Amino acid sequence: MQDNIAPPALRKNQAALTQSMTDMIEIIEHAIDREMERDASPAGLANASVIALCNVLGGTAVYLPRPTALKRMERDRQIFKAYIEGVPIAETLKKHKICSQTYYSIIKKQRHSLRLQTTVNGHVSD
Structure with missing residues (x-):
């Protein structure tokens, strides 16, 4: 693995x-x-x-969870929100001091999580 x-x-x-x-x-x-x-x-x-x-x-x-996990979850939520709102990728990378690979990994995970929530709840909650 x-x-x-x-x-x-x-x-x-x-x-x-x-x-x-x-x-x-x-x-x-x-x-x-x-x-x-x-x-x-x-x-x-x-x-x-x-x-x-x-x-x-x-x-x-x-x-x-430990505060580091919470901070990471909040950061990822903010990054995904920026993605949804159409914020330029370069701006998000600079703001959060991450590389493009990390950015795309976060977007992939957040989209998957959103699909799971949609499947379980039957709708997307805000």
Whole structure:
């Protein structure tokens, strides 16, 4: 097996992790959006976010990756968003300090993940 190709079980776990993190981000964004109308203080926003996560995930075991994995996932999400929006490749490469091979690898993985989400959910969620 080549080093750069993850076994199917690992790819499945990575896809699930990506979806879990995306779900948690959406939960927090929604909680912050609601709370901004009431109490925009950092404490109020943090409290609303934790409560929202507990409401959805309470009682379940949740794996939280290391910050480097989260940063990479966010970077990849931003790169894919730029790709969808038609941002020139050279601009994205410079902004994220990556090579074109990494760029195309990220786009391929993100497109695959989007297809999986579409297949599972029947539609693409924002």
